[in-house]
Amino acid sequence: MGRRDRALGRRLLLPLLGLLALxxxxxxxxxxxxxxxxYRLTALDQVRWVGLAQYQGLADNPSYWTAMTxxxxxVGGAVTLELLLGLALALLLHRPVPGQNAFRAxxxxxxxxxxxxxxxxxxxxxxxxxGIIPVALRSIGVEIDWFGPxxxxxxxxxxxxxxxxxxxxxxxxxxxxxxxxxxxxxxxVDGASGFQIxxxxxxxxxxPVILAAVLIRMLDAFRIFEYVYAITRGGPGERTxxxxxxxxxxxxxxxxxxxxxxxAFTLALVxxxxxxxxxxxxxxxxxxx
Amino acid sequence: MTTVTRSWAMAIPARRALTRRHxxxxxxxxxxxxxxxxxxxxxxxxxxxxxxxPVELNRPSLWGFTPTMANWVEVWLGSPFSRYxxxxxxxxxxxxxxxxxxxxxxxxxxxxxxxxxxxxxxxxLAAQMLPPALFIIPFFLMAYYTGLLDxxxxxTAAHLTFIAPLVTWFLIGFFEDVPRDLEEQAMVDGCTRWQxxxxxxxxxxxxxxxxxxxxxxxxxxxxxxxxLMLAGGHSKTLPVAIAGYWTFRGVELGxxxxxxxxxxxxxxxxxxxxxxFLIRGLGGGAIKG
Numbered sequence: 001m002g003r004r005d006r007a008l009g010r011r012l013l014l015p016l017l018g019l020l021a022l023x024x025x026x027x028x029x030x031x032x033x034x035x036x037x038x039y040r041l042t043a044l045d046q047v048r049w050v051g052l053a054q055y056q057g058l059a060d061n062p063s064y065w066t067a068m069t070x071x072x073x074x075v076g077g078a079v080t081l082e083l084l085l086g087l088a089l090a091l092l093l094h095r096p097v098p099g100q101n102a103f104r105a106x107x108x109x110x111x112x113x114x115x116x117x118x119x120x121x122x123x124x125x126x127x128x129x130x131g132i133i134p135v136a137l138r139s140i141g142v143e144i145d146w147f148g149p150x151x152x153x154x155x156x157x158x159x160x161x162x163x164x165x166x167x168x169x170x171x172x173x174x175x176x177x178x179x180x181x182x183x184x185x186x187x188x189v190d191g192a193s194g195f196q197i198x199x200x201x202x203x204x205x206x207x208p209v210i211l212a213a214v215l216i217r218m219l220d221a222f223r224i225f226e227y228v229y230a231i232t233r234g235g236p237g238e239r240t241x242x243x244x245x246x247x248x249x250x251x252x253x254x255x256x257x258x259x260x261x262x263x264a265f266t267l268a269l270v271x272x273x274x275x276x277x278x279x280x281x282x283x284x285x286x287x288x289x
Numbered sequence: 290m291t292t293v294t295r296s297w298a299m300a301i302p303a304r305r306a307l308t309r310r311h312x313x314x315x316x317x318x319x320x321x322x323x324x325x326x327x328x329x330x331x332x333x334x335x336x337x338x339x340x341x342x343p344v345e346l347n348r349p350s351l352w353g354f355t356p357t358m359a360n361w362v363e364v365w366l367g368s369p370f371s372r373y374x375x376x377x378x379x380x381x382x383x384x385x386x387x388x389x390x391x392x393x394x395x396x397x398x399x400x401x402x403x404x405x406x407x408x409x410x411x412x413x414l415a416a417q418m419l420p421p422a423l424f425i426i427p428f429f430l431m432a433y434y435t436g437l438l439d440x441x442x443x444x445t446a447a448h449l450t451f452i453a454p455l456v457t458w459f460l461i462g463f464f465e466d467v468p469r470d471l472e473e474q475a476m477v478d479g480c481t482r483w484q485x486x487x488x489x490x491x492x493x494x495x496x497x498x499x500x501x502x503x504x505x506x507x508x509x510x511x512x513x514x515x516x517l518m519l520a521g522g523h524s525k526t527l528p529v530a531i532a533g534y535w536t537f538r539g540v541e542l543g544x545x546x547x548x549x550x551x552x553x554x555x556x557x558x559x560x561x562x563x564x565x566f567l568i569r570g571l572g573g574g575a576i577k578g
Contacts, residue, residue, distance in 0.1 A: 005402050006404070009398040009402030009403075012398035013394070013395045013398050015390070015394060016391045016394070018391075023424075023449050023453075024419070024424070026427075028419075028427075030427035030430070031426055031427045034430070092317050092324075093321070097314055097317050103321045105564070106329065107325065108564055109329075112511075113553045114512075114552055114556075115511065116513045116529075117552055117553060118331075120531065120532070120535055121334070121549060122331065124542060124545075129347075130349060131349060132334060135349045170564070222420060223420060226514070229517075230532060243422070244421070244422050244514070247422045247425075248514075248518075252518060257430070264426065267423075268419060268420055271420060
């Protein structure tokens with residue numbers, strides 16, 4: 001590669017780097033500045049430096065910890081269920097079956113719908129007076145309050161599972177299709193059962209794809225906002241107050257921008273730690289192979 | 290896929306294979322049918338609700354009412370909904386246009402010259418994973434100070450934070466698939482590197498560019514968090530408009546159902562074109578699809 005190519009490469013990158021400096025670099029620096037100040041939307045002319053006070057304040061802020069815990073429960077629950085269901089669906093769709101392409105197209109549909117619409121659809125479907133699911137359940141004598149204190153967070157997890165299992169399926173299906181066929185033929189000739197093949201051949205070979213899919217889904221699940229906004233607005237009590245919704249509440253309903261910015265940075269830190277841990281696991285497993 | 294089945298059928302005695310395979314297909318078909326039902330049911334429910342006269346909405350049922358187009362007419366002709374629809378198109382087109390404009394040259398530089406090395410490539414990907422909570426507060430204040438609150442420009446800028454890096458990441462993979470011989474031949478014929486990129490590589494990567502653009506449009510079309518904070522008035526986009534049909538102030542289920550379907554249908558149609566490209570794109574040259 002010549003020097004002219006290298007110079008051209010740098011020039012081609014410039015527009016993107018310029019744009020990202022403008023829409024990411026500057027805002028992040030500004031957000032850090034805001035988080036070190038008492039920055040209120042109602043008193044923009046009285047911004048004052050408070051150093052790390054906003055961050056220290058989070059340590060004994062019970063609502064913040066509730067929101068973090070709810071978010072971690074949500075992410076853990078949703079991603080686990082999506083992985084299990086997504087794997088099952090991918091295995092079902094992988095082998096030829098009549099109408100395979102139609103099934104595939106239908107099953108992938110939910111991930112393309114705007115999450116607010118999905119949230120409202122399920123709020124409607126699960127509504128105890130207007131929704132067909134509670135009415136149908138009541139007719140067989142089952143009474144479930146989907147958005148009551150006990151079940152609300154779980155119901156939001158189920159909605160997430162409905163919408164995002166398809167993404168998991170899409171990834172795993174692509175992973176399955178890229179696998180070499182020889183080891184599977186050999187295993188069958190040796191008389192391995194379907195379950196043995198899955199346990200000792202398919203899953204180990206799929207591991208990198210599984211980790212990539214889990215990582216992408218996890219990062220996205222941390223952004224849970226629309227279902228909460230559409231259905232529960234954090235309630236009952238603080239049972240479904242997730243971190244992004246809490247940041248929205250503190251920043252835009254209580255106007256405490258400084259505190260909200262500090263929360264956003266701690267969230268980014270939590271996510272960063274999780275990503276590094278996942279990458280570390282991925283690396284180690286590649287080293288074995 | 291056909292080789293897998295054939296070898297499998299050969300590996301076990303013919304008659305056993307036949308019955309087992311029939312049983313297997315029956316089971317898999319019913320499981321897939323169940324999944325398709327779970328996916329399609331909410332859409333059917335909302336479709337029914339959009340066709341119900343107001344009095345029927347309090348009675349949860351899928352049929353047994355006289356369908357009416359009143360909700361559809363009211364939403365599309367008697368409300369500003371069509372303007373919000375247009376806002377979403379404008380934001381989407383601006384976001385996709387800018388993303389492709391800055392993303393394509395950068396992706397080419399990454400794919401051919403390895404400019405910036407692996408770490409810069411992954412930095413771009415990591416930038417796309419930062420939580421929106423980090424950006425929303427500075428973006429809100431920047432839009433406020435510049436008088437851009439409640440304009441499509443504020444929403445577009447916010448969408449670029451995650452869509453421009455994502456499009457770049459997609460295009461790296463698609464450019465890797467364009468054979469290098471093509472541009473080398475063009476350069477032998479007297480083109481410069483840049484001319485070869487414009488006249489040979491870009492046209493050859495057209496399906497990839499189209500898929501990346503369409504996927505980016507869907508992401509922008511479906512995004513609500515930024516749009517809600519930055520443009521809640523006459524510049525609101527579809528997801529924000531949809532959220533407005535069920536608030537503490539009132540519920541309009543029929544109209545909400547129309548709005549949901551109107552937002553979902555175009556994207557579902559578009560999704561059938563991008564599904565095939567999605568995995569190659571998300572892999573960004575890291576996973577061979």
